[in-house]
Amino acid sequence: MAEAAAFDEFVMARSRHLLRVAFLLTGDHALAEDLLQTALVKCWSVWRRIEGDPEPYVRRVLANTFNSWWRRRWTGERPTGTLPERAGAAPQAEVDERDRVWRALSRLPRQQRLVLVLRYFEDLSEAEIARTLAISAGSVKTHASKGLAKLRLDPSLRALPLPAGDDAPAGNERLVAVRGRIARRRRLRRTATAVTAACLAVIALIAAYALLPQLRAKTMPEPAFPIQLPAFAQSRSIPVDADYYRLGPSAQHDYAARLDRALVWTPSEKQEALFVTCRQPGPDNVVVMVRVNGREARAGACLGEPFLTGSYWGVLDPVRLGLVAGEPAVVSLELQSDHSLPEGTVAVAIGELITFEEFPLVFPSTPPAPLNRVLQSVDPAKITWIDAGGAHHARLIWRGPLMVRARSQSPGRLTVSVDGVPMTTLDFGTLPWTVVEADGTATPPWEAAPTFTSLQSGRNRLTGGSFDPVPGSLITISVQAERMTGDWFVALYPAGQ
Structure with missing residues (x-):
């Protein structure tokens, strides 16, 4: 969009001067217009690579194009004894022009339309517009610049005639003609590119068919030590x-x-x-x-x-x-x-x-063994139990951090909450391996040593809230089981036991 706007502005601002140069070269108005449009179309394809002021580059292309024209025979015109009649402007043309300008203006964003109306219809200065709209002078300039750029590119305004007067800047008629030539040139290039691509594709298919046995023989080998990746x-x-x-x-x-x-x-x-x-x-x-x-x-x-x-x-x-x-x-x-x-x-x-x-859990195919509820090095008198077969909650007095240990007969998840706020999760049967006991027997992970964590005051990972009960206060700890099919327990006891 920025490149198109820069090209359009150049054509509208400098093409009248370049047309005079072309006329001095050709000595004919129609031939000069054709020469200028041909040069501008050539410059469009390399516009992004032009550095600095583009006019010297366009002038050089104009001169080279003129020289190349004189090296070929001109057949673009035929002499005739009868000149065609030139159509004059219709009486309603000015009304139509004003209507197209109004419609193009109404399609602008509200702020840009306000700035352009106050600047060019009410003739207010940038400072006065800034005070009127309660915005900065820089914002006024920005809205004016963007609004004018969109109006220059509006297709409904490109057909407006040139203003009267020899010193007036180039209007949109030449720009429309140049754009039409660019569009035709693009269509021809796309057609040529499509034909070339089709030919290359056919050649590639023929080559691939001929080389297929050699390609099969040269496929990349498997790694020396393949890794079986889990799902x-x-x-x-x-x-x-x-x-x-x-x-x-x-x-x-x-x-x-x-x-x-x-x-x-x-x-x-x-x-x-x-x-x-x-x-x-x-x-x-x-x-x-x-x-x-x-x-x-x-x-x-x-x-x-x-x-x-x-x-x-x-x-x-x-x-x-x-x-x-x-x-x-x-x-x-x-x-x-x-x-x-x-x-x-x-x-x-x-x-x-x-x-x-x-997550896919693997459930046991044989009846599970009863859970071992013996916790080594823990005083049984200080343990608060929450069981699958009993109430899934317990009330106790908060005296400091608690250890949470759990065991399950089957895979699943236990979510431990305090006063209704989830604090931690204990997952069973999600590890991709089995646990080998000291006697050499393999135990599924949900029947292995108890899974444990701790409950302590501070920020809570699951909910993002804080857990900071007052020492000596009564708290309720509850456990929610998910996807559990067997027996389970959760043991709570003071940390350090």
Whole structure:
């Protein structure tokens, strides 16, 4: 829009002077007009590359075009003994012109229309308009400039005739003619480009068909140590207040591969997180530095176990990393080691935030064993129990931070609230591995050692509110179970027990 406006302003302001130059070259008014329009059309295609005052460049194109014309035979005109009649202006033309100007003015935004009316119809100064509208003089200039620019580009005004008088600036008639030539030139170029593209596509298909066997033989090999990426991952190794992500775009490469475009994906409008993990046969310490769109995202140790503790690398901040929904983004990786880089595979994936209800839980296929309610190193007399089979709430006196320990027979979620305000969540069956006991038996995560957290005063992660009860006051702690199919319990006891 800015380039078009600058070109239009130049044509309207300087084409009358350039027309005189063209007339001096050709000695004919019609031929001079044709020469000028041809030169302006040539300049339009390179207008953005012209630096400084464009008039010398246009004058040079005008002269070169004139020289090239005299090297070919002119057949644009034929002599005739009868001149055509020239149409004069219709009596109602001025009324039509005023109506078109009024309609174009009414299409402007209200503030721009006000400034133009007060400036050019009421002949007020910029200071007087600023006082009248209670705005700054700079705002008056801005509104006037934008309004005039839109009027210059209004298609209904481009057909208005030139003002009378030899010193008047060029009107819109020449600009309309130049624009018409530009449009015709674009159509011809598009047609030629389409034909060329079709020919190239046919050639490419023929070449691809001929080279297909060789291309199959040269496909990229699989990484030396492939990584089986899970469909879902979570933000914490301990399922307390964890976030869950559905993994989407991913890629894996050998350590020795070029990783400046390790993954290209299109961000969505949902919250997304970055996951990185490695697999290698030896214990070498490999550090990964991750950049998104060329901006440093994170750096840390590349672990050897897929998507366990530490493999979650954090939420992607769209503002800091320049991410725009719907526009491609690039993840690049840089690997470093204390010694030479070993053999191995690095995998990177983008996860999209989901709710706990969307996370797939694996429920037991056999009847679960009874829950062990013995908590080591805890005085049973100081424990307050909340059970699946009893009331899901308990009242106690607040004397300081409380430990919260829970165990479940089945996967699911327990949400612990204080006085009706959710404070923390305990998730079961969301970890992608089983727990191995000291005797070598494998135990599903929902039957493993109790999940625990603490309740203490301060800011609350889930609700953003504050939890600061008065010591000695009575509080109500309640537990809400989600997706639970078996027995569970929550044990509350003073911290430090």
